[in-house]
Each structure stands twice: as C-alpha cells, then as structure tokens.
Amino acid sequence: MKTITQLAAALCGLLILGSTALAQTPPFASSYSWTSTGPLISAKSDATHNIIAVKDPSAVLYNGRWVIYASTVNSSGSYGMEYMNVAEDWSDAATATPTFLNLGGTAPQVFYFAPQKKWYLITEWGTSYSTNSDPTKPLNWSAQQSLNVQMPSGVSGIDPWIICDSTNCYLFQCADNGNFYRSSTPIGNFPNGWSAAQVVASDSQFAMFEADNVYTVEGGGYLANIEALGSTGRYFRALWANSLGGTWYDLGNTASFSTPFLGINNTTFESGVSAWTTSFSSGGFLIDGNDQTDSINPNNLAFLYQGVSQQAYQNDSYNLIPWQLGVAYSKANKTTTPSFTLSRFASSLSVTQGSSATDTITVTDVDGFSGSVTLAASGLPSGVTASFATNPTTGSSVVTFAASSTAATGTSTVTINGVSGSTKASTTVALTVNAKVTSGFSLSPSASSLSVKQGASGTDTIAVTDIGGFTGAVSFTATGLPSGVTASFSPASSTSSSVLTLAASSTAAAGTYTVTVTGTSGSTTASTSFTLTVTTSGVSSTCAVSYKITNQWSGGFGASVTITNGGTTALSNWTLTWSFANGQTISGSWNGNATQSGANVTVTEQPGQSWQNIPAGGSYSGFGFNGNLTSSANAVPTAFSLNGTACTVN
DSSP states (O other): OOOOOOOOOOOOOOEEOSSOOOOOOOSSOSOEEEEEOOOOBOOOOOSSOOEEEEEEEEEEEETTEEEEEEEEEETTSOEEEEEEEEETTOTTGGGOOOEEEOSSOEEEEEEEEGGGTEEEEEEETTTEEEEESOTTOGGGOOOOEEOOOOOOTTOOOEEEEEEEOSSEEEEEEEOSSSEEEEEEEETTTTTSOOOOOEEEEEOOGGGSOEEEEEEEETTSOEEEEEEEEOSSSEEEEEEEESSTTSOOEEOTTTTSTTSOSBSGGGEEEOTTOOOOOSOOEEEEEOOBSSBTTOEEOTTSEEEEEEEOOHHHHHHSOGGGOOOEEEEEEEEEOOSOOOEEEEEESOSEEEEETTOEEEEEEEEEEETTOOSOBEEEEESOOTTEEEEESSSSBSSEEEEEEEEOTTOOOEEEEEEEEEEETTEEEEEEEEEEEEOOOOSEEEEEESOSEEEEETTOEEEEEEEEEEETTOOOOEEEEEEOOOTTEEEEEESSEESSEEEEEEEEOTTOOOEEEEEEEEEEETTEEEEEEEEEEEEOTTOOOSEEEEEEEEEEETTEEEEEEEEEEOSSSOBOSOEEEEEOSSOOEEEEEESSEEEEETTEEEEEOOTTOGGGOBOTTOEEOOOEEEEEOSSSOOOOOSOEEETTEEEEEO
C-alpha cells in the first residue's frame, strides 16, 4: 500500500517456485464478473484528525454488524488507522463515525483466532499484532508486538495476511518487488515461531505488487488475490493452490489488466451509480464467519475495496489520493460468452488547437467472437471531433481527433465505445488540447543543475528557441543568486545562445538554490530555471546517490534512488534535492515525501518513520517513484544535494 503510482507495466508470465508440477485445474471457477456499489465509506475528520482518505479495509461480521478496521491518511500524507461499526446491509455506512487508533502501523487485518478465543489485529510497518477480547472496543487493543518474521536481506514485507488450516498458520506478504512471500508456524505456536519468509510466486514488479489476501475456498482449494498496476488504475490478479503450504498457480488469465480477477475491465456499476473509480485497490473479501480460516463461497463473493477516480489517481500525489471504500459483488462465470475487448495504442494523446492527432483502436476477439464492431467516441471536449478510418471494423481502426482553432483546452477522458449486436466494450484515452502557440521564444539550460565550489566558477549554456516565427535578439538577466555569487553572460544579447558564468567568492553562501534566467526582446519575455549548488571549498562529498531507472514505457517510467551517508553521523529528517533535464514529473512515490516545483525535486524523510534514517557509513534504498515523460528523452540527473551538500553521483 506504500507506493505509489499510475503506470502501465509490461507484465511477464507468473514464475511458480517450488516443486515441478504439471498444469493443474482449480476446483473452482477461474473467471469472474463483478457489480460494484458507489462509494459507501468516505474519509471523515474530527477536531484533531484532518483525514483525506480511508483505505486498506478489513471487515468481519460480528453480532450482525460489520466490524471494519482501515488505514487513514491525513492532509499531511501521514498514515493511521480507524475503526467503524456498520450495519450488515451497509445502510448506515455513509454516516458511521470512525474511532481513530493510536497503535502505530497500518493496513490492518482483523480476525478471531478460535484456538485461543482471542481477537487479533495484524498491521504493516514492522509486521506486528495486537489482541483484544472484543473487536467492537477499538481502544482496548493491546500494545503492538512484532511477529518477528525474517525477510530476505534488503526486503521489507508489506500488507501481511494470516490464514490457518487445521495444522499450521501461514503469513503471506508482498514487497513491491514482484515477489509473493510465505512464512509458517504450527497453529499451537501462533503468533510465535515463524519460519523465514520464502518466495512462492514471482512476476514483474507491477504485475505482482502488493495488497495480498489469501482465503479458504469452500468446496476445496485456496485463493490468493494480489494487487497489480494497470494502465489507468489498479486491479487484482489471482493465484490458487490445493494447500496453503503447496505450489501456487495462476488462476486463469487474471494477470492481465484487460482480463483481471477484479478490475475496471470486468466490473459494472449498480443501476444509477456512475463509474466512480478505475482502480480496484487494497481491501479484501467479506468472509463467511470471522475466524482464522478466512473462508469464502466462490459462487457468492463480496469484496470490500478502496477506489478513486482516474483523474485523482493519475494526478494527485500518492499520499494525498482521496481513496473511498466500496463493495463489489460477483458470481462465478460458469459459462463463457463470445465477446470482444477494445484497446488503444496510446493511453494519452495531445492535440493543438487547429490541428489533429491519431491513435489506433484494436478489436480483440474473446472466446470465439466474430463480427464487425461499430466504433464511436464520447466525452470529447468542445470543438473536437473524432473520425474512424475503418468503421465498422473486425481488426483495428485509426481514430483521428481534430481540434478546431477554438477547441476547449485542457485534458479530458475520451471513451471509445464498440458495439456489435448486444455485445459492447470500451476503452479510454486521456486527450489533452493545447492552446495554439503565438509568436515568441523559449529558454532552456544545457544543464538542469550546476555545482560550484567557493572561490571557483561554473558555466551553463542558455539556448534560445524561436516559437511561431519569432526573430530577434534576446538579452539575459539572472535572479535568485545566493550571496557571494555573480552572473555574467557571453554574449549579453543573442539570437541563439549565451554562455552563463557563475562565479562564487570564497565566502559565498553554501547550499542549493534555484536560479532563474530571464530573456527579454522588446515586450516579449521568457524564463527558465536550474539548480545551483554552492559547496564548501576543499571539502569532499560526504554523500553519494545512485539513481536507477527501473522501468520505462511510452509516457512514463519508474526509478529507484539509493542514498549513501559517508559521514560519521546518522541522518534523520534528511532532504534530498535534484533537477530533471527533460521535463520529467513525479506522479507517485513511496517511502519518502516527494514534491516538485518545475524541474526541481525535493524528497524528505516521512515524519515518524525512523526506519528511513540513513546510518553513518550506511545507505537508504527504500525511496522510489513513478514519473511521467513529455518526450522520449529521460536523462539521469547529474547533480544531487543531501541537506544542502552536493553528492557524488554513481
């Protein structure tokens, strides 16, 4: 539940770990369709808790009402937990008053452990537990204790989930790294004595990400659902096994965003309910009973999940996404009906007023479907029309979006609908209409960051790019310079470029600053910025940064950052800064608070998360992020500063 993100990852096939086995057939259906409610539970605040999201719910039925424990996120992006008590038919869910817990941890699982006649609350961030005699008394939970599960070196487990059979208890968890882990202990030893965690299934990072749950399927077998990242939201894939300690297999083709176990592509909404979410994220089944067996009926499933609009998911900072809770209901698809799906080549597209842009819509047959599909577009902004090169089609068609000179600017979600008889499918494209550019110019630095020692100088080249037929000489000025630093341009006025020299005196103020270069030509102006770091003369770097692009696709990428502390003092409440050179923007991050102003990025340690401290002579590799690209260029930043000190870049 820590990460962030809004990415379309290239998914590879599931790697099953364990003894070699022939393909197996699950004892329950491998395909499901769902109908969802609207948001039932939204964030509520009180005088001391300014809550903006409720997420990661776990619910059990107790005395005829739902006992719900869930994560909360406040307006500062900090996590906590809350308790709610809701009618079995959800009739009072919208007005239920939460009780906020101060236990620490998050992403709870609540269940009754029958052998001990005791209630357990399992939480993330340290994999801990608390106990209680009555789950409806949220202030009576015992202090948290660690489950002491040994993970592989360098791996932090998240979203722990416990399930037991008659002999053993098993703890399953993910780690945002594409692996699914399992530990076990004899049921008589619970909650102690866990074996070291072992990988039981593996895939690419975003195809097996987090939010795992495991259930006993009534009638035979076991089912695990694991959250994955798709192109426009989150979804669940599913695995199954004949025994909790045995081999786990993919359940059908649910690893795909287009054919999920639970996701936007196999979910409709109740009559009168708008499609309020494209993400089906962290939550769990409403189990039969409330004990440690986590039993479900595969023919009548109800899944309590967190959802949010596509716009908020893609645009908001990860820790400020306003998640709400809804319930999806399903019956197993006992038979299959021929149908089709639609997909588009580009998930986002830009067009300028007075011009056009194209995308390719592909029809994919499912379960023997054959027939022509008629295409149409809805949700077009004012002044934009859509036409299809081949319509109807049995394969693919190029759609052309034409924007008039007065088309409404901004980003809209355009839905491409396909109809063939009574069979329907759709896909969406994020279409951005840009204003037609008038004559002028833009400025850009050759380096987005520059480091200068006290008593020395450094240079950057400022390029002038003509826009809309602009011609003319541009004169330059620099602002935002720290004390003791001067700027000079050669030449002072240019039609193409100028070399900026920054000279730092021996007493120049050390630190990292944003320098703005402004160009003026008559009444036309433009500006650009870059990061200047002034370092103390003669002092070598006491930090090093390793920036790694972990994945990249059209319009986006993922990256991890490792910070090494070469000093003799552990660092807490640290701040890391850098600048992007190619217009990259961070869309979501994890294990660190990331903010961005233009090209400049600031990452800080999350409040209260002491595990993110950087020990003396050690490193911290937990921070990562997902980003958006505006072009094919994605240069690795060349300069980083930690607490104002320039770092060596590995």
